[in-house]
Amino acid sequence: MAGSTLREVGAALADLVLPRTCAGCGVPGRSVCPPCAALLTVPRLAQPRRFPVGLPPTVAAGAYAGPVRPLVNAFKEHGRAELARPLGAALALAVAAVRLGSLHPAAPVVLVPLPASRAALRARGRDHVRELTSRAVTELRAAGVPARQQRLLRRRGRVRDSAGLTPAQRRANLAGSFAPDPGAAAPPPGALLVLVDDVVTTGATLCEAARVLSAGLAPDSAPVLAAVVAATPRPSGTTPGACPGPGPYRLPTVPGHDLDRLSGPRRRD
Numbered sequence: 691m692a693g694s695t696l697r698e699v700g701a702a703l704a705d706l707v708l709p710r711t712c713a714g715c716g717v718p719g720r721s722v723c724p725p726c727a728a729l730l731t732v733p734r735l736a737q738p739r740r741f742p743v744g745l746p747p748t749v750a751a752g753a754y755a756g757p758v759r760p761l762v763n764a765f766k767e768h769g770r771a772e773l774a775r776p777l778g779a780a781l782a783l784a785v786a787a788v789r790l791g792s793l794h795p796a797a798p799v800v801l802v803p804l805p806a807s808r809a810a811l812r813a814r815g816r817d818h819v820r821e822l823t824s825r826a827v828t829e830l831r832a833a834g835v836p837a838r839q840q841r842l843l844r845r846r847g848r849v850r851d852s853a854g855l856t857p858a859q860r861r862a863n864l865a866g867s868f869a870p871d872p873g874a875a876a877p878p879p880g881a882l883l884v885l886v887d888d889v890v891t892t893g894a895t896l897c898e899a900a901r902v903l904s905a906g907l908a909p910d911s912a913p914v915l916a917a918v919v920a921a922t923p924r925p926s927g928t929t930p931g932a933c934p935g936p937g938p939y940r941l942p943t944v945p946g947h948d949l950d951r952l953s954g955p956r957r958r959d
């Protein structure tokens with residue numbers, strides 16, 4: 691808590707001395723300029739090149755491409771804490787979209803952040819997905835969506851870097867890497883569980899997390915869903931596969947999103 695307050699104070703102080711630039715494209719002015727913010731207002735179903743078996747229906751607020759990559763990385767790796775707000779708003783939009791497209795579009799949502807590995811926590815000194823999740827819950831509640839955050843999963847064991855692994859090796863590498871958090875209270879009955887993360891690439895991690903989360907649910911529970919800030923776009927020229935996730939899922943049309951929530955107030959003092 692103290693750490694995040696300190697970071698906010700630090701960001702506010704940095705505002706006083708450093709000219710603010712868009713973390714996506716570098717233009718001076720706001721932390722995220724309106725054109726870059728607009729890239730995160732286009733919810734879409736994540737479509738990895740190969741759908742891993744068991745990938746939950748996953749909605750992203752935008753494509754992980756172009757200025758969105760440096761935007762997410764500025765928050766994740768380079769300490770631009772002020773980006774929690776716009777990126778949290780983007781995550782909230784993805785959660786709202788995945789909920790609207792589910793069979794229970796009015797159900798309360800429980801956001802389940804993907805827990806960071808111990809190595810990632812050590813390297814960054816913070817859990818950036820939890821920060822995004824908290825911000826998204828605030829945004830959803832402000833929009834009238836009953837939402838809360840619950841840590842239902844924890845990390846277990848070690849996972850090696852998955853770069854260069856085949857899908858089967860990736861699955862084996864991740865198997866057993868999540869476990870139910872023994873200290874977590876049961877989610878409220880009837881709530882939709884939405885796994886949340888910053889970016890989805892292959893979907894392998896979300897698959898494994900959804901498998902563990904689903905295993906602890908009653909058989910008549912709604913299927914686990916997922917929402918992310920951004921998804922790696924499918925390479926052009928490849929055909930999207932059908933999402934083999936549980937049950938039918940169609941992404942709904944989402945009402946226009948307030949861009950100011952993503953690009954911040956027009957005027958900075």
Ligand SMILES: [Zn+2]
Nearest residue numbers: 712715723726
């Ligand atoms: Zn920009």
